[in-house]
Amino acid sequence: MTAAPWQLEVVKHSLKKKQKIDLLQKLIRVSPRASCLDLGCAQGMLSYFLRGQGGRWVHTDQDLTNLKTTRDLIGGSLVRVEAARLPFPGAAFDLVAAPDYLEHIKDDVSLLAEISRILKPGGRLIAVVPHTGAFFLLHKLRPALGLKLDFYGHQREGYSLGALAGKLRQAGLRVTGSRTYSKFFSEFFELLLNAFYIRFLTPKKTETLRDGRIRPTTAGEFLSRKKAFRLYRLVYPWLWLFSKLDVLLFFQKGYSLLAMAEKKSL
16 A cells, blocks of 8 residues: 555644645635635645645645645645735735645735736635634733744734734725634643744754754655654544644634635626
8 A cells, every 4th residue: 555645644643734634625615617725735735635635736835845745745736926926916816725825925905906816707705814802811821831933833823813803804804704723632732842842853953844843854854854743643542632622612713714705796
């Protein structure tokens, strides 16, 4: 039996990423002819699943390392982009998916204007961002664990739904719905895993990538950490089980926010 690509091995043993993929698969259904943009493909983990939702996809990132890694998983249709400038004509896409991208861009207002420009009238944006607010206590734990925003490649901690909706309106996009995921228990264990990876497993000399260094970014890096990953697979079922305690927190919003928006029709 052929081993699964390393990116899919990471997804299989993830906490937050599996929740995110489940949400995206429920919300993204497009016709085979729809033109779709994957904004910020990183290592291609989400791109692989986005392609399964129909449509003709173009995948983008700022980093050549990420594009090469994504190409190994899904093949072609890859474009390198600048932070807040998109090299596509106006009204080119029916759908833009931006999972975990806005928080990485310093000038997010200009980026949203670009997204609006390249969307067709009535076209949709699905954005996933870190969720912030007064009662998100784990955001205050990050500094104590040594987790700086730089490690994630983030320009800001995240967005409240109101703040994000305001920026979307400014770009001519109307929020049509939202979801949250990753409540306290999922987020807590994810933080611990990120802190462990950064402290003990991140290479000492490494290039700076848009999406930070909280997980392996190449096949070589994953293989060099294979012993640690084997150990992690042993404890993963317990982490997954404890993360399911999130269902008890029915009154709480999640630490990740998915917002759906639409470009106004002419």
